[in-house]
Amino acid sequence: MGFVKQSEPVELWLSASAVSFVQLDERKYRMTVRTWQSIFEPRLLAERGVLHGKAAMDAADTQLPCDVTIVSLPDYRGIPGFEGGPLAYAYFAQSLRYIDRETANQCDAIVIGEAPNRFCCMYTHEWNALALPRFVAVLSEEAGLECAHG
Numbered sequence: 001m002g003f004v005k006q007s008e009p010v011e012l013w014l015s016a017s018a019v020s021f022v023q024l025d026e027r028k029y030r031m032t033v034r035t036w037q038s039i040f041e042p043r044l045l046a047e048r049g050v051l052h053g054k055a056a057m058d059a060a061d062t063q064l065p066c067d068v069t070i071v072s073l074p075d076y077r078g079i080p081g082f083e084g085g086p087l088a089y090a091y092f093a094q095s096l097r098y099i100d101r102e103t104a105n106q107c108d109a110i111v112i113g114e115a116p117n118r119f120c121c122m123y124t125h126e127w128n129a130l131a132l133p134r135f136v137a138v139l140s141e142e143a144g145l146e147c148a149h150g
Contacts (some may be wrong), residue, residue, distance in 0.1 A: 004029045016100075017098045039138060062067070063119050064097060065097045070112070072089050072108050107125075108125055122135075
């Protein structure tokens, strides 16, 4: 799969918490990242409606169960305190029931809710140290986002 790799910890989490999941290929990874950058990144950078830390993780939990895309952005430094992990991975999970916070933080996961639950929660291995997870939601009419898994 080129630069998009498997993440065993993420796959174990999804095996236990989703109805099903598939790994996304490089094309779908790039499309997901572009969509994330156009919709969520500006809100995160501007701190528009952003929750931090435990409040962010709690807000993401309230969106479940729903379909999600989970990606990592290796060496991403666009959001202060978020560097992403060393591994690029991408998954689509159907009906995710819970977020394994330890795994999500350890793997620098970005969880993106699919319509109608349009949200993004960025988890970070720096949780409780230098950075906090961040959550932002968008109204469905604002989020004409293209699904990368279809």
